[in-house]
Structure formats: structure tokens, C-alpha cells
Amino acid sequence: MEAETDVDVCAKWSETLRVYHNTSCELENELQSRHDLGRSEFEVLLILSRECGAAAGGKAKMKDIEAEMYLSQSALSRTVTRLEKAGLVTRAACDFDRRANFLMLTPAGLERFEAAKPTHRAVLVKHLVDTTASQPAAACSR
Template sequence: MAAKKSERALVDEWRDVLALHARTICELDRELHQHGLGASDFEVLDVLAEDTSEGGDCSFRVQELASRVHLSQSALSRLVARLEKDGLVTRGMCPEDRRGVRVALTEAGRARHAEVRPLQRAVLSRMLPGTIQTRGPR
């Protein structure tokens, strides 16, 4: 019986994680919509902006970016096409492998990210109170 309770607790904890994720994504989408972005859009801008700030201009191959933002490569390709249409990112050929595509922030993308970042961080603070960051400072 104890094993069943332990398994039940594990499943309940998993479902709590999924519910928190769903509520947080919905709240992010609602707040970011007024800036023409969704949660996944902002996540792509945020990853690109983080690495840009650490070492000048930075770009990611689509598959590298997909693993960082937890989207399939096809979903990310559609998202990047939208961001490019909005002038927030550029896509270009990968010099190391001409079959690959690299994605980079534009000046407009940096500006939109800087404008919306405090709002996104406020939503995370509100939705994830008491969450301990184990990954270190960001």
C-alpha cells in the first residue's frame, strides 16, 4: 500500500507541475499580448538577448534554439518566421553548414525585449512565489 501512495504522490506532484506551467503560460500570454508577443515568442527573444549581452552579437542555429526554448524544430521555425516578419529577428545561412539556418536579434528585437522583460519577470514573480532558483543568477 505504501508503494501505491508514493506513486500516487508522484503523479499528483507531476500534475501540480503541469497545472502551474499551464496557468503561468496563460498569464504570460495574456500580459504579453498587448506587446504583440506570446510566451514562446518572448522566450526566443530572451534566449537570444541573454547570449547577445554576454558576448556581443550572437546567433543560434534553429536546432540549438529549439533545445533552449523547448519547442519542436518545426514549431520554432514557424515562430521565427513570425518574429522575422515583425522585424524582431533575422535569419541567415549558417557559415559552418549551408543547410543550417542561424537566428539573431535585430535592434527592434532588442528594444522589444528590453521593453517587455520587466513585465515577463513580474508575471513569473507573481505566478511562482517562493520558487527557489537552483540554476543560479540569470
């Protein structure tokens, strides 16, 4: 197999950035307009739904969520605060480690997440599966 040239590698990198930007912007716009959720808020709900499942009382450590996210600790905290104010998650202190906090998905949070899942999936399929769809860059708005 022949080594790729710098131009080929740079072109692949540029294409990756274009796909990421277009997908990310459309996710943000669609989730916000249809479900009143930002992309990061959806990702937190996604992680919580996976960690906690549909079972009531399931909880996940903030540190574990942070490890899966692309956000800084402070940005994650702000995201969780927005979700908490909306009644979609609750925070709880850890009984045995005062430094740790748990997050729990509320029934309203699970309902909002389940409603938003098809929108999230449709945008991902559009940008990541259908290679014939070349969409112009959409402006990210909040």
C-alpha cells in the same frame, strides 16, 4: 525518510500541471496584450539575448536555439518567421555549412524584449514565488 504514496505523488504532479497551466496562460495573455509577443516568441528573444547579448552582430545557430526550446523544428521555424516579419530578428545563412542558419536579434527585437522582461518576470514571480496566491485557471488565448 518514508516513501511517498502514489496519492502524494499524483497530487504533486497535479499541482505541478496546475501551476504550469496557470503560469503559461497568464504569460501568453500578458505578453500578447502588453507587448504583442507570444510566449514562444518571447522565449526565442530571451535565448537570442543571452546568446547574442546586446552587442551588434551577435548571432546564434537555429539548432542551438532549437535545443533550448520546447518547440518542434517546424513550430520554431514558424515562430521565427513571425519574429522576422515583425522586424525583431533576422536570419542569415552560415558561410561554411549550407544546412545551418543563424538568427540575429535586431535593435527593435532587443528593445521589445527589454520592454517585455518586467512583464515576464512579474508573472513568474506571481505564480512561482508567492505561494499564497491561488489563482483560478485562466483561458489561453492568442
